[in-house]
Amino acid sequence: MNDRDALTAYAASFVDELAQNEVKHVVVSPGSRSTPLALLLVEHPDIEIHINVDERSAAFFALGLAKALKEPVGLLCTSGTAAANYYPAVIEAFYSRVPLIVLTADRPHELRDVGAPQAIDQIHLYGRHVKWFVEMALPESTDGMMRYARTVGARAVATAAAEPAGPVHLNFPLREPLIPDLDQAKEYRQNKRTPSVLIDSGERSLSASQVEAVATTLSKAKQGIIVCGELPHPEMKEAIVALAKKLAFPVLADPLSQLRSGSHDKAVIIDTYDTFLRDETAKAAFRPEVILRFGAMPVSKPLLLFMKKQKQALTLVVDGGAGWREPAGLATNMIYSEEKDFCLRIAESITSSPDDEWLRLWQTVNGATKDALVSVRDEAELSEGKLFALLADMMPLESTLFVGNSMPIRDLDTFFLNNGKGIQTIANRGANGIDGVVSTALGVSTVSKNTVLAIGDLSFFHDMNGLLAAKLQKQNITILLVNNDGGGIFSFLPQANEREHFETLFGTPHGLDFSHTAQLYGGKYNKVQNWDEFEKVFTGSFEIQGLKIIEVPTERESNLQKHRNLWSFVSQEIKMVLDREIS
């Protein structure tokens, strides 16, 4: 067997095994060394490939696909710095627990560390930010090595998907010739859905006595809260709500928990804590005995500061992925159990029916805050807060809202409140970067309906290259570009007092006219001047195919003032309510 036959047998076996294990999408960047895998992927009938020239964008695009699908997505690039461009998205996938299968082509051993072109050290290229790294063997076509290629493929998919999900990296040394025999490759395709090794991975589940002990602790507490960040599976919504009702605990639900939107019962869902926990009176009114946390740490800084003050409380962190998501440093119990199973079994174990005075106080303050927050809708000028308040009204019934980091996610937290629609909310909260957001949203939009991306100008700028995929693949997305010409979040931080250097180092105004970006990528562009225009353009955008960019111009300084005024108004309202309630 010659080299080409060995390449064909080995690489085709591997690629087919990915398909057998239900990898349906691979994002491919053009390159020479990666040719064998690229050709075999594009030829495989069960795999769809997505071309993306900029590998940084490509990796975030794959991340978005995997986030939306909740299943492993593949990535392929050539050797050299191409692979290094994946790093930001690999890190984001690692911390946000998104399954990616990163395939990098490499020079063979004899061309490494000898000054050969596009040869870098790709062994453990992503350091500790992958769950598994394999330096693949050179192609061989013995039965044993074809079996090896398939086994690694199956393991890669299973490892990426197992909780906590995350990226895996397979590095393929490849020699010339790089063109496999595509006819012969078909012989290595097996009947669909017959992985060479079936990997059944169970989930963590507490023993009966562990469940009993936790249930006892929880039912003893009269005053407890449930805190929900981004959850691994939205199907656990009902289970969490059921547990909260059983305990009469309020559920402080992060906007990414998916608990604020949907048809489930929202009586126990507290959605305005980010606002009222800024208020000292409100903060002092609540002294929980127990904090029960699910999912990632919520976005809200006021909530974090509130939790850090509750030194009297037991803090139970439930994590099916057995991580350590507890930056407050106050956990008293780490509970490694699949979350839905945990909720159902604990709820079942609790028989007492608690007094709901505590829950009612939270509901009252939440209601008063919500009433006060409504005033944001009176703002006549375009403003960042009102934009997010309107989104819950104006998004289509079944839709996806992707939000950028920095200000948008915070405004979402403050202003995007409980609603009965099915609005899925997504963001990159593994490492909270402003990079790669456009591409992640485009990956999401590939498999989701009515996708809207709300993003600030610096973050939009950072990943404009991602828009090429929208142009070439004719993707549908509505981008709300909140343009305050620079880094809006810094106005809220102590840096804002450094007047002399503020604009240089933090404000960083760029003066970009993004209509040119829209033209470059064939997008429809509207810069709206007022709310009427916004409403018309936004609702109309879902009737139009392709890329739609709606620029909402705002001002950093007035945005800060508006937020401050609103919070101060809310404080007065809460004070009145609390005076009445507590007296």
Place this chain on the structure above:
Amino acid sequence: MNDRDALTAYAASFVDELAQNEVKHVVVSPGSRSTPLALLLVEHPDIEIHINVDERSAAFFALGLAKALKEPVGLLCTSGTAAANYYPAVIEAFYSRVPLIVLTADRPHELRDVGAPQAIDQIHLYGRHVKWFVEMALPESTDGMMRYARTVGARAVATAAAEPAGPVHLNFPLREPLIPDLDQAKEYRQNKRTPSVLIDSGERSLSASQVEAVATTLSKAKQGIIVCGELPHPEMKEAIVALAKKLAFPVLADPLSQLRSGSHDKAVIIDTYDTFLRDETAKAAFRPEVILRFGAMPVSKPLLLFMKKQKQALTLVVDGGAGWREPAGLATNMIYSEEKDFCLRIAESITSSPDDEWLRLWQTVNGATKDALVSVRDEAELSEGKLFALLADMMPLESTLFVGNSMPIRDLDTFFLNNGKGIQTIANRGANGIDGVVSTALGVSTVSKNTVLAIGDLSFFHDMNGLLAAKLQKQNITILLVNNDGGGIFSFLPQANEREHFETLFGTPHGLDFSHTAQLYGGKYNKVQNWDEFEKVFTGSFEIQGLKIIEVPTERESNLQKHRNLWSFVSQEIKMVLDREIS
């Protein structure tokens, strides 16, 4: 002393030490955790900062500055994926031996691996692609710890600069408060040019007996060649030419060796080998006994294949950086010595005056090839080859030509021949990526006169974000955008035969109209239609300040044909000359 005082003393000492060690430029990306260093850098009178929002572009910009200055340049960003965006440029710097001092802000230890925002594992973030990594201590203001901060600063600069130069990475855990006292910081500035520790680093130099042995080997050989890739210091040009003349060896000079341009004697400089070594007759005519190599491996694939055939030859690789730049795998001698010193001492040791028949044969073939290559200038249509042939004529007397990877560097190699101007040629040949090229060229243009970037469309697309620096910092650069709507190099590779998938996987046409890019970044844009227009626009571009983009539209298919026709014509010409010479 409170936390803020400790932060001020420690960080100000460190920043001042960078300045004492003559770090004059730091490229800063906006962020919060990096605030103390950013503020102290911007305040330091001897340091100039350059703001760059996209960290990937920022790092390449710093690389360009360091390449042009041949001295260490700093980089600063905040924690999280921001730092991961530096990875491609860090890798390029490592392999191309460019000194960078990478400063990353990090969360303090108690906020690591606990799900805190923007906290990733930054320890050894760049793996083996840095020369030195330091996890800095938390700020303390004892004399000992201020001395520590200074010592690390001095070591970082010296380590980055020592041959082989390269990147170093210092990771700074920082707690709030993040605002240092800028008045107090001035107290930690020392009088200029007094490093806390002066690091004198000697260069590798052979012993007298080692020199004698090498000189004997070389002077015994009647037929030898000198091969020069990119050299660490252009000042060694004269020494190499002197040695070549002494030995009567031709110097096969890569376009990045700087040997093809300048006022030095070019009689021994062979500049068309990339063309004539494609010809089997010419290849067979030359059987060197010795190959003496300096610098990085040249770009030319025909040269590499030629050298790989010379199994009879002694291959001596001289490397002052003590690396292993020998992908041909045929080195018989590795000589770790500073290159200029080596040339001067060997030349001095050689007393015999050799026969120059061998050298004349190379000169004759080179001359014939050059005469044949002139025919490229007859091409009426816009073409990639002619463009590079014209550049030597049309570039200003003192100027810098930065070339992109993939096709431009190859066309430069073929068509940019010996000239008497002072044209500096630069490219990113550490890892040969198409990423970050725009930013690297902009970094170069910051400190160089009349900078021209010749780049393909995919590479230009990859780093369009880099152009924001050109807009904001009003930088002068002429960009020759060779647009063949996709990956032109693949037409030259075996992939071109895979007709069915070629355009999808390799050609990757994008259809972008780059006039919108020019408008976005406030650049002057011309898409030229013919050579007259090109000449007018190109020469005129040096009279205009700012960003000038000149698009040269070409076609991939006809480009391939033109190159093939030319090489075939050259082969006929060479055959005639060789028949005459050898008979």
